[in-house]
Amino acid sequence: MLKEKEDEAFSFVSEVCWHYYINGMTQAEIGTALGVTRLRVNQAIQKAKALGIVKVQIESPFLPRxxxxxxxxxxxxxxxxxxxxxxxxxxxxxxxxxxxxxxxxxxxxxxxxxxxxxxxxxxxxxxxxxxxxxxxxxxxxxxxxxxxxxxxxxxxxxxxxxxxxxxxxxxxxxxxxxxxxxxxxxxxxxxxxxxxxxxxxxxxxxxxxxxxxxxxxxxxxxxxxxxxxxxxxxxxxxxxxxxxxxxxxxxxxxxxxxxxxxxxxxxxxxxxxxxxxxxxxxxxxxxxxxxxxxxxxxxxxxxxxxxxxxxxxxxxxx
Missing domain, CATH: 3.40.50.1360 (Rossmann fold)
Structure with missing residues (x-):
């Protein structure tokens, strides 16, 4: 169960980054699209940077739905x-x-x-x-x-x-x-x-x-x-x-x-x-x-x- 929650969190971070860096959406637009607050979107972006997910491109096996x-x-x-x-x-x-x-x-x-x-x-x-x-x-x-x-x-x-x-x-x-x-x-x-x-x-x-x-x-x-x-x-x-x-x-x-x-x-x-x-x-x-x-x-x-x-x-x- 813990592993599933970790995977879900990592998938969410990846999707936020995709919308932000690839689709060019604002944090507010991402929050509306995903049904979360702008704060949570910002936290996901910061987490991605800390984990090294965001480089020249977004690399994640969890990105696909x-x-x-x-x-x-x-x-x-x-x-x-x-x-x-x-x-x-x-x-x-x-x-x-x-x-x-x-x-x-x-x-x-x-x-x-x-x-x-x-x-x-x-x-x-x-x-x-x-x-x-x-x-x-x-x-x-x-x-x-x-x-x-x-x-x-x-x-x-x-x-x-x-x-x-x-x-x-x-x-x-x-x-x-x-x-x-x-x-x-x-x-x-x-x-x-x-x-x-x-x-x-x-x-x-x-x-x-x-x-x-x-x-x-x-x-x-x-x-x-x-x-x-x-x-x-x-x-x-x-x-x-x-x-x-x-x-x-x-x-x-x-x-x-x-x-x-x-x-x-x-x-x-x-x-x-x-x-x-x-x-x-x-x-x-x-x-x-x-x-x-x-x-x-x-x-x-x-x-x-x-x-x-x-x-x-x-x-x-x-």
């Missing part, structure tokens, strides 16, 4: 779920889950033995990079799994792969191609170049993949900056697509949606992705609930990192 995590893991049929508390009044679906990914990787990479990690793109992964402490894994290689765009350089596939590598002291390999080829270009001939053959072969050797998912709306980086034309989004919706993972589109049941972009897409295939041992999907927001579930149904996820707002919605519609 264990019951909710276990319920969601069972509902989606996953190996692991990590849930970050969000600021519900000023909701940001990138920062909390990005910070949670950073915390997870900082701990997990010490023992995982990974040598090759595939990465996707997006603002959530960029937020993870900004929250990561520098480490040194010279034998680790970060590999971009999709082509890039000429826009959004900080968080497209080129920036994400190099960003993770810089923080982790690792090497990186870029898929130096557009995510969608222009019409009329022979895809087989294009990918037959030695530089692309070598890169695509690395997809079969990945130990883990770090993924994002998007719906089909202007909030999606792929839709706003990657699709060849605005007409493609409407056509995809008409075909039953509800979102994408690595530029491959899924319907609500997790089935691949065949479309005219398939032959022009440069990146990992869903079959190859599904065969990777560990697949970490980092995604949050009410607009991503359906595509998160679809990705899990397709077998593209072994671990989900999300926030409590999204977890509530996923469980409510399970």
């Amino acid at each position: 264990v019951e909710q995590q276990n319920d969601l893991r069972a509902a989606l049929g996953l190996d692991q779920v990590l849930i970050a508390p969000a600021n519900r009044d000023q909701y940001d679906f990138h920062t909390p889950v990005g910070a949670a990914l950073a915390s997870f990787l900082s701990r997990h990479l010490e023992t995982a033995g990974w040598q090759k990690i595939g990465v996707s793109w997006g603002m959530t992964l960029q937020r993870a990079i900004t929250h990561m402490a520098r480490q040194n894994f010279p034998d680790l290689e970060i590999i971009s799994m999709i082509g890039g765009t000429t826009k959004g350089a900080i968080f497209n596939s080129f920036g994400i792969a190099s960003g993770f590598a810089e923080r982790l002291g690792a090497s990186y390999s870029l898929l130096a191609a557009p995510i969608f080829l222009s019409e009329g270009i022979d895809r087989e001939a294009f990918l037959g170049q030695e530089i692309f053959r070598e890169h695509l072969a690395k997809f079969e050797q990945l130990d883990a993949a770090i993924l994002t998912a998007s719906d089909i709306s202007a909030r999606s980086y792929l839709v706003s900056s990657g699709l060849p034309s605005t007409d493609h989004a409407e056509r995809l919706l008409q075909l039953g697509a509800i979102g994408d993972v690595v530029g491959r589109f899924l319907d609500a049941e997790g089935h691949s949606v065949t479309n005219d972009l398939d032959a022009r897409t440069i990146g990992i295939t869903l079959d190859t992705l599904a065969a990777i041992p560990e697949k970490i999907l980092v995604a949050a927001g009410p607009h991503k609930v359906n595509v998160i579930r679809a990705a899990a149904r397709h077998g593209l996820v072994t671990m989900l990192i999300t926030d409590d707002v999204t977890a509530d919605l996923l469980l409510a519609t399970a």
Whole structure:
């Protein structure tokens, strides 16, 4: 019983610090959100400093909401779920889950033995990079799994792969191609170049993949900056697509949606992705609930990192 009380107190301190340092909430706002006084919030922050919990990032195995995590893991049929508390009044679906990914990787990479990690793109992964402490894994290689765009350089596939590598002291390999080829270009001939053959072969050797998912709306980086034309989004919706993972589109049941972009897409295939041992999907927001579930149904996820707002919605519609 004493151990349980200690664990509960430590979990409370960790959650207070998450809201204060990651979500940028005031002590009064945290007190209201958690149903405690401002004094207790202040005491928790001071205790965290005294215990060394607060450093460059918050490290605590008690941070996830264990019951909710276990319920969601069972509902989606996953190996692991990590849930970050969000600021519900000023909701940001990138920062909390990005910070949670950073915390997870900082701990997990010490023992995982990974040598090759595939990465996707997006603002959530960029937020993870900004929250990561520098480490040194010279034998680790970060590999971009999709082509890039000429826009959004900080968080497209080129920036994400190099960003993770810089923080982790690792090497990186870029898929130096557009995510969608222009019409009329022979895809087989294009990918037959030695530089692309070598890169695509690395997809079969990945130990883990770090993924994002998007719906089909202007909030999606792929839709706003990657699709060849605005007409493609409407056509995809008409075909039953509800979102994408690595530029491959899924319907609500997790089935691949065949479309005219398939032959022009440069990146990992869903079959190859599904065969990777560990697949970490980092995604949050009410607009991503359906595509998160679809990705899990397709077998593209072994671990989900999300926030409590999204977890509530996923469980409510399970």
